[in-house]
Amino acid sequence: MIPSGEPRPAAAVILHSPDGGDKVLLVQRSNQMKFLPGFYAFPGGKVDVQDKQLAPGDSAWDTARVAAARELFEETGVLIARGSEGSCPVANPSLQAARKQLLEGKISFREILEEEKLRICSSDFLPAGVYVTPIFSPLRFQTWFFLCQLPAGQSIEIFTGELQKAQWNTPREFIQLWEQGNCLLSPPVLSLTDFLAGYPHGSWPGQLQERVDRIDSQKDPIRFYPDVxxxxxxxxxxxxxxxxxxxxxxxxxxxxxxxxxxxxxxxxxxxxxxxxxxxxxxxxxxxxxxxxxxxxxxxxxxxxxxxxxxxxxxxxxxxxxxxxxxxxxxxxxxxxxxxxxxxxxxxxxxxxxxxxxxxxxxxxxxxxxxxxxxxxxxxxxxxxxxxxxxxxxxxxxxxxxxxxxxxxxxxxxxxxxxLVREEILKGLEHREKREQALLERLSRGRATVAILAKDIYRGLSSPLLPAASKQVQGGLIKLLEEGQVRCLSDGGQESWELVE
Ligand SMILES: [Zn+2]
Known part of the structure; x- marks a missing residue:
């Protein structure tokens, strides 16, 4: 099926470090994630309804800025927000505690900013592009990317869970790892990393600004692996x-x-x-x-x-x-x-x-x-x-x-x-379950293919019933070959029953 509905809004941060030269941060997603498990990504996530209330302006970019700041803080502990004197906070125990409470849902991002007397500044989050997940995925996002600088006195701390680890490298190094098949990058991350690799660190903001409105993610080549x-x-x-x-x-x-x-x-x-x-x-x-x-x-x-x-x-x-x-x-x-x-x-x-x-x-x-x-x-x-x-x-x-x-x-x-092994095993287990369902239904009496399909695939929309009937027929033929069922013909109508 083609995914229905609008892609969900999301935001992500290309974090670079002034001390580390032209290094950027990528985080590796855990293998348990539904979307792109095991891939390297820029820190980020879905836009929350509350993000809009904190936005420094009315545009989608502004709401996404808040989501980017919140997600970056949740995932890495880095907080890009400014106090009344204009500087970002340095790492401290109170922020660490606030982050834990935020992750546990005990406090909102807004409350943390109020408590610490901080606000999100547009100029800290430079637009780097908007990308939409193509139709191959039932989970789709429209993601706003930002270029941000790691504030002085802050560092990365990953709690395992959604993420496996974080890694600093130059964009060129990440591309080399990707070319060797050692680092999986989602298509937008590949596109942005490859773009940054072509320019010296100092010109990134200008180059991204130049390009941001011209990005057409639908036309970007989608390459998960260099040769595919x-x-x-x-x-x-x-x-x-x-x-x-x-x-x-x-x-x-x-x-x-x-x-x-x-x-x-x-x-x-x-x-x-x-x-x-x-x-x-x-x-x-x-x-x-x-x-x-x-x-x-x-x-x-x-x-x-x-x-x-x-x-x-x-x-x-x-x-x-x-x-x-x-x-x-x-x-x-x-x-x-x-x-x-x-x-x-x-x-x-x-x-x-x-x-x-x-x-x-x-x-x-x-x-x-x-x-x-x-x-x-x-x-x-x-x-x-x-x-x-x-x-x-x-x-x-x-x-x-x-x-x-x-x-x-x-x-x-x-x-x-x-997750190749998991997907193939899932396929094998699925067939086993369907076979059990078929045997269980037949144990309650003889039935035609149409009745079996309706009983086993409950709630299926009618355009899909022919495919379901085909699956049932496939299952019956396997059981027939194994001598577990037989086919009877009553006045031209075929029905199936278990062999006692
Ligand atoms: Zn086919």
Whole structure:
């Protein structure tokens, strides 16, 4: 599904230290966080309703300034606010105690500022850009970023919980760590850090001010890893459109995976991304398809012809697409696709049938990146049912993917994640639960697929019922093969019951 509703307002601080030269602070998010677990980020968080009351002016930037100040204080202990004589406070036990009370919800940020006779000054929070989370994530934020200086006499103190640690480095050092795959940066953090790395420390405020109104986060390339670029698009889905991720894998030479959008805006997003890469002198080597479903292949033929590149897929996908897309090379399980250059240029092809007979995933051993197509989704459950889906085969494919011990998962649906093992295990557990629910329902008597789907997927909206029925059929076929259920035909109507 496409995330509905407006993105939630948020604020973040690029904190730099006058003593540390051109160093900036990044905090690593804990693996338990729902949004971007394990990623490095600028300290920040959601705008609170109370932030508006403290804002030094009426604009969204002003409210975000207060949220930035509060979140920075909560997460790092740094308080950027000024007293009547114009200076920021130095670290002291009373502020430390206030921070603890704020985190425990016993006191508000406003009360702390009043108690300490402090106020937020606009000039301490220089606008650095506004970024909106793309549609691939069901959790979306519109984040206002600020450049701030660490006040003299204050330092960073992280309480573990939401954050694992804090790290000072120059922007260039952070980019180098990212390029080696040692530091995951969310797209806005990458964009801002990369920008700052291009200028001497002293000119950051001026350069950011120059750029702040020109940032179009929808056009910024989204790269979670150096050799994996994500292009968010809207694709046809079962019953309703879905957000999907088209990937560009590699650097100077690259593959395009699963060009599936039906609408003009999706095609334009892919075209823009390809054009930007060509402008850098990069070359598209081939289009890869994970499987034959329309949301993964809709633009394969058009783009293949337009870009004059071949389309590659599994033999079984080729057969299913034979009237629509010409597959010029069939890919085998275990073969390695080698790009001519780049640190991470080898992508191993792994046949993972179950959702679709010719389903492939692509794994880069050097980086541990796994491009998973529809084997795993981080937002929905994958439909596995007849005629082309097969549940027992699908479960084996999930186990095969688990053995890769991948470090980062790039699904077609949903945000990429570091929690690869957890996501795959979640998929396996989910199927187990559904099977138990099916057995439990059948223990109460014979039923048709439609009744089973309604009983097991309670409260599901009607456009999604066909997909639910398919899941139920997939489950029944597995149980039939195991001899646990049988299918009966009463006057043309099929129903299912347990084998005693
Ligand atoms: Zn699919």
């Amino acid at each position: 670029q994500l292009v968010p698009v809207v694709c046809p889905g079962p019953g309703m459109p879905q957000a999907g991720n088209v990937y560009l894998l590699g650097r100077e030479d690259f593959f395009l995976v699963d060009p599936g959008p039906l609408d003009e805006s999706g095609l334009a997003a892919i075209d823009n991304a390809l054009q930007a890469r060509k402008n850098q002198g990069h070359r598209l080597a081939a289009i890869l398809l994970t499987h034959h479903h329309p949301d993964h292949v809709s633009q394969a033929r058009y783009l293949g012809e337009k870009e004059k590149v071949p389309v590659w897929a599994h033999e079984l996908t080729r057969q299913l697409l034979k009237n629509t897309v010409t597959i010029s090379r069939t890919l085998q399980d275990g073969e390695v696709l080698e790009l001519p250059n780049g640190a991470w240029r080898n992508w191993r092809v792994i046949h993972t049938p179950g959702h679709a007979p010719g389903h492939l995933i692509f794994f880069n051993e050097q980086s541990g990146c796994l491009v998973a197509g529809d084997l795993v989704s981080t937002v929905t459950s994958i439909v596995v049912g007849p005629p082309e889906g097969h549940l027992a085969t699908y479960l084996n494919s999930l186990k095969k993917a688990l053995e890769l011990e991948a470090k980062m998962l790039f699904p077609f649906h949903g945000p990429p994640t570091l």
